[in-house]
Structures are given as C-alpha cells and as structure tokens.
Amino acid sequence: DTEVTQTPKHLVMGMTNKKSLKCEQHMGHRAMYWYKQKAKKPPELMFVYSYEKLSINESVPSRFSPECPNSSLLNLHLHALQPEDSALYLCASSPEGTNTGELFFGEGSRLTVL
Amino acid sequence: GQQLNQSPQSMFIQEGEDVSMNCTSSSIFNTWLWYKQDPGEGPVLLIALYKAGELTSNGRLTAQFGITRKDSFLNISASIPSDVGIYFCAGQRYKLIFGSGTRLLVRP
Numbered sequence: 001d002t003e004v005t006q007t008p009k010h011l012v013m014g015m016t017n018k019k020s021l022k023c024e025q026h027m028g029h030r031a032m033y034w035y036k037q038k039a040k041k042p043p044e045l046m047f048v049y050s051y052e053k054l055s056i057n058e059s060v061p062s063r064f065s066p067e068c069p070n071s072s073l074l075n076l077h078l079h080a081l082q083p084e085d086s087a088l089y090l091c092a093s094s095p096e097g098t099n100t101g102e103l104f105f106g107e108g109s110r111l112t113v114l
Numbered sequence: 115g116q117q118l119n120q121s122p123q124s125m126f127i128q129e130g131e132d133v134s135m136n137c138t139s140s141s142i143f144n145t146w147l148w149y150k151q152d153p154g155e156g157p158v159l160l161i162a163l164y165k166a167g168e169l170t171s172n173g174r175l176t177a178q179f180g181i182t183r184k185d186s187f188l189n190i191s192a193s194i195p196s197d198v199g200i201y202f203c204a205g206q207r208y209k210l211i212f213g214s215g216t217r218l219l220v221r222p
Contacts, residue, residue, distance in 0.1 A: 042214055101206030
C-alpha cells in the first residue's frame with residue numbers, strides 16, 4: 001500500500017462551521033505534513049509532524065488546528081475560516097523524518113469557504 | 115526567506131520534442147527534487163538529487179544538482195502527450211521549499 005488517502009475530496013463550509021480534514025497512510029512513514037495550495041501556485045507548508053509530535057508550524061492562524069492521533073493518521077480541524085482560506089489542502093508523508101524532501105502526497109481536499 | 119526561481123513559467127510542447135526547465139536560488143540546499151502535478155491530484159516525486167554535481171535519470175527524465183548547490187535542471191526527452199502537467203522543483207534544507215512551477219501545455 002503506497003497511498004496517502006485524504007477525505008473528504010471536496011468540502012464546502014460556512015465561516016461559522018467547524019469541520020475536519022482527514023489523512024491516512026499505512027506505509028509506516030514517521031513524518032506527516034499539511035500543505036495549502038492556491039490555484040496556479042506551489043504548495044505552501046503549514047504543519048509538520050515527526051514521530052507524532054508537531055515539529056513545524058509555519059505561523060498558521062489558529063483557526064487551523066492540526067492533530068496527529070497516531071503514526072498513520074493526521075487531521076486538520078477547521079473553525080471560523082475565511083473565504084481566502086479556500087484552497088486545495090494536501091497531506092503528505094515521508095519515510096525518514098523531515099529531512100529528505102521525498103514526500104508522498106494525497107490527492108488533496110478541495111475546500112470552499114462561503 | 116528562501117525562494118526558488120523556476121523557469122520557464124509555461125511552455126508548449128509538441129510530441130517528440132525535448133523539454134528543459136531549471137530552478138535557481140540564492141540559498142544552498144542539501145537536496146533538490148522534481149515533482150509533477152496533474153490536474154486534481156497531488157504532486158508526485160519524479161527525481162531526487164542528493165549531491166552537488168549529481169546527474170540522475172529516470173526513463174526519459176534527466177536532472178542535475180548544480181555544483182554550487184543553488185540550482186538544478188530537468189530535461190524531458192522525446193516528450194509524449196502525458197507529459198503535460200505542472201512540474202515543480204523543490205529544495206530541501208531545514209524544510210522543503212517549492213518553486214513556482216513550469217506548466218507544460220500541448221501545442222495546438
């Protein structure tokens with residue numbers, strides 16, 4: 001199994017809603033990532049978990065709250081988002097911690113905030 | 115902060131043509147990588163380079179890690195229609211930084 005699975009694929013939410021994005025990998029990878037990608041732009045790093053501990057937070061607003069319940073799962077909790085937060089949210093994992101750059105990406109969750 | 119300048123931004127290809135793109139930075143990186151992203155999907159790793167001067171091939175793809183550790187190029191030989199997509203360079207030091215991308219389009 002060499003996949004990173006993200007759910008849901010599409011999400012529409014209002015600015016007062018609370019929702020979560022989920023990511024799962026069963027490759028035994030010990031680092032997991034959240035990236036945000038706007039249209040026609042490169043992915044931008046949001047958070048990195050290494051061995052289930054948050055190791056990098058790229059000054060992301062607190063309305064985005066990551067969680068890593070175990071080494072296979074990564075969640076991104078969303079609350080009180082703004083329309084400009086609409087984007088493709090990509091989850092990724094890597095096999096050897098956070099230093100290789102060799103990431104396996106999921107297909108992404110496309111978020112629309114109304 | 116660290117930035118990667120990737121060029122060209124976009125280019126048209128005709129089947130059978132060779133394609134080149136490159137990435138430069140003012141910062142040194144330990145690893146250079148090239149990813150491809152198709153519409154509706156996440157990026158997929160094509161090639162990873164670990165040493166300055168390294169030249170690596172993956173089928174019709176060839177990439178090099180610049181001697182100064184501040185640049186890399188990717189060549190695609192004998193392009194085919196499925197090569198269309200967005201190619202991102204990426205540099206890894208303390209974290210992974212992506213270039214702005216090169217969009218390959220089919221020449222009408």
